[in-house]
Amino acid sequence: MSDLSLTISQFSLFGSLSNVGAMIGALVSGIMADYIGRKGALLVASIPNILGWVAISFAKSSLFLYIGRLLTGFGVGVISFTVPVYIAEIAPKHLRGSLGTINMVYRCYLDQ
Numbered sequence: 120m121s122d123l124s125l126t127i128s129q130f131s132l133f134g135s136l137s138n139v140g141a142m143i144g145a146l147v148s149g150i151m152a153d154y155i156g157r158k159g160a161l162l163v164a165s166i167p168n169i170l171g172w173v174a175i176s177f178a179k180s181s182l183f184l185y186i187g188r189l190l191t192g193f194g195v196g197v198i199s200f201t202v203p204v205y206i207a208e209i210a211p212k213h214l215r216g217s218l219g220t221i222n223m224v225y226r227c228y229l230d231q
Contacts, residue, residue: 129181136185137192144196151197157205160197168194199226 125133144164152160171190178184203222210218 123178123181123184125181125184133181133184133188136188137195140189140192140194141196141199144193144198145200146196147193148197148200152201152204157201157208160201161205164194164197164201166194167191 144167148160148164151163155163167190171187171192171194174183174187174190176187178187203219206218206222207215
């Protein structure tokens, strides 16, 4: 990051843009999951994630960092809604609660 000579406010903006992207992704994810299916929505969500990390990896200016962070946040927002619904739909009845709980425990406690 020191190569890009970012200021403190630019670092702060970079850190918060993933939440903005996740909010947009969460809003769109329900419609997307209904229209193309849960699995399709997860596959589509991988595209902005990959593009975002490529933009961050090869960024030469703060603009590409911001765009990459928004894209990865969008993908995470779609995934955060779609994965629990997908798990509930494909899991057998006797495992559904356990798998849903494991997913939430992972996201809340282990993904930090």
